[in-house]
Amino acid sequence: MTFELFYWPGLQGRGEFVRLAFEATATPYVEIVRGDSPGQGLDALLHAMDDPRCIDPPYAPPFLRVGDELIGQTANILAYLGPLLGLVGESPRARRWVNQLQLTLADLVAEVHDGHHPIASRLYYSNQRAEARKRTADLIDYRLPKFFEYFERVLAHNPHPGGWLSEGAMSYADLSLFQVIEGLYYAFPRAMTGFATAFPRCRAVRDAVAREPRIAAYLKSSRRIAFNTTGIFRYYRELDRASPF
């Protein structure tokens, strides 16, 4: 089984949540857009999305090609990969729970994106800077605390030892929580100053994931694209501010 990942070039974006699942488990995968063989590159992504013979077209990247099946939507891809890669518990209940956590993280990711693009994704940030300042203020003052109080509570109430979100082992939701926290440190260094003190269990998940040998190696490799201002998490100095935490 070959896993072919299709995602936009040059940014981590939502593709990164899928990459982390592969990297954490040393699972071979092909990044179609980064290859230059026939059937690879950006054209291959656009072709796969627009192929009129495709009966299961994705709405947007990231999507995975496995045989003749295209699997889109980040949480859907992870719900598929989780059991195959050992990144979720065995029971149906554990799988529902980790999917639920992933969907809540996806909501947070969408809110972070809309912080710099509150009016229109297709327009430049510079066209919506005033609105972005208002929305990001609300994100930092109200939304981030609400989301992280929730994840902190989930971690505190997990009866299994280990400090993970679900049961006693790292799941793909932990990988995604790591990625969201990393992204927020990049985008809002000032707001995140007190994060580790306010949300120690969340911070501990971030640290534990970063210490996983395969993840640590990945983060140092050229496969890890650096955060930049074309992704979801963007550093614009004028949007960063002191946070209530």
Place this chain on the structure above:
Amino acid sequence: MTFELFYWPGLQGRGEFVRLAFEATATPYVEIVRGDSPGQGLDALLHAMDDPRCIDPPYAPPFLRVGDELIGQTANILAYLGPLLGLVGESPRARRWVNQLQLTLADLVAEVHDGHHPIASRLYYSNQRAEARKRTADLIDYRLPKFFEYFERVLAHNPHPGGWLSEGAMSYADLSLFQVIEGLYYAFPRAMTGFATAFPRCRAVRDAVAREPRIAAYLKSSRRIAFNTTGIFRYYRELDRASPF
């Protein structure tokens, strides 16, 4: 097995996607917030969310209680109910595909919500009216066409007869597509004028769902809350406008 649905009172909101699954299949369910027995009402919802003994707390309504399990996130609830209620195909591939479609519909729903609340969910619409006008213009001019061109294409490419999104039978994604289209007709009557002509297959799904005897009966019953300006789909005359379709 008793299905207990927890959702805010007085609005359809995201709870409606779950209600439609129950109603379409004549599955008994208890609306906790609408009851006045012990353990029911709004207090019961707040209590269930804040119960410190809960190991799988939902971030937000809607959520379902089944035995001692709480299942949150609309798409996660439907991925759970779909197989139990016969609202998704048998194969893992069909289930992934319908989940993917549901998540794309969830993205659209979030964008519609942010049309009237582009700056902050916690503030009134009247505090973000100017920004709402800009964001809704983009929604109507660019986002709705992009989403419905996608669903129209999915319907056109489905090799099974019947006119449904997946395989040859109505799935929970069809119910959700119905709900989104209904909501848009309520919120944007002017923009939706040409919808049936521009997106005939989507419109046909809406009509087919509305004609299902159980859904038709539900829509006429007191259980169906009317659309109103506290839900996701809101009619504000100043936000409606001519659309490109």
